[in-house]
Amino acid sequence: MQTRKVGRTVNRTVCERCPLRTKEVFRSFKKPELEYVSDFKKGEFSADRGATILLEGGQSAHLYTVLSGWVFRYKILDDGRRQILNYALPGDLIGLQGSLLDKMHHSIEALTSVNLCVFERDNLMSLFRGHPGLGFDVTWLAAREERILDEHLISIGRRTALERAAYLLAHLYLRAKAVDLISDKQNEIPITQQHVADTLGLSIVHTNKTLRKLAQRGLIHWKERGCEIKDINGLLKIASWDGIITAKRPII
Structure with a gap:
């Protein structure tokens, strides 16, 4: 590539x-x-x-x-x-x-x-x-990265394709919302279906079919260069995921 x-x-x-x-x-x-x-x-x-x-x-x-x-x-x-x-x-x-x-x-x-x-x-x-204190912040950020990767590994290893896609979109949506990249006027995640496929370890054909199922349920709306989240609670339910724990986090 x-x-x-x-x-x-x-x-x-x-x-x-x-x-x-x-x-x-x-x-x-x-x-x-x-x-x-x-x-x-x-x-x-x-x-x-x-x-x-x-x-x-x-x-x-x-x-x-x-x-x-x-x-x-x-x-x-x-x-x-x-x-x-x-x-x-x-x-x-x-x-x-x-x-x-x-x-x-x-x-x-x-x-x-x-x-x-x-x-x-x-x-x-x-x-x-x-x-x-800042050294601890760096360690905290590294530990957070490890926690995210653990959840991704669970997703790829044990979730179905539909559950994987729902988890990924919910995960990105909630992280973006926490830093104000998502709002009532802008709730689009800037990823393509190829990004989703490469994240979930699925073929692009399987990914397209899976995302179409989420769209048919009214949970998402796929656009040319992004995905609009229509029902975050519906995605969380399919993924069997409680979401991100909201707490103050460090920044360097």
Whole structure:
């Protein structure tokens, strides 16, 4: 599968006026923490939809926090088949694996146009040494990623195709809603049926049939470049999933 890397530096958002800090889902910073993160941040990076941000096997001097937009993590098999591992939304930390293991074991692509806060990986240890609270936040974010992957593994291993699709769409909808990417006026998840297929481990034909069943029940409405969620409770019921526990979460 051909990848393309398209990115550019953009004007820096002042951490004190970061738009994510006003969102209810994120915990507030203590003043010394905010000052440190402002110094730790080295700039911002903007990428277009479809751009490769990090490539499997490569090395990166940076890690990133998603400031706006959607990205996804994936691996490519030798024969070109793609497995999407997870999606990252505003407030999520990406590139940590490359910071700890020297090289990436997955790739990251922009699902929409994105803006990313850039941090130098060589300074990560100073965060743990000087600000244990922020160090715990990084650990919390890594643990959250593991919890999400556990649920995805259960979905692929034990849920039916219909249950898998319902879980994935509900999962993305609730995560997007928590960071105000979903509202009464905008409740569309910006994924294609190919993204769904590559996430669920299904063929595109099987995926299309499965999503059509959800649409026939009035739960979703599929559009050219996204999926409109019509009945989140109906999706949760089919997936036999209680949803995301809402609690204050950290942000770097």
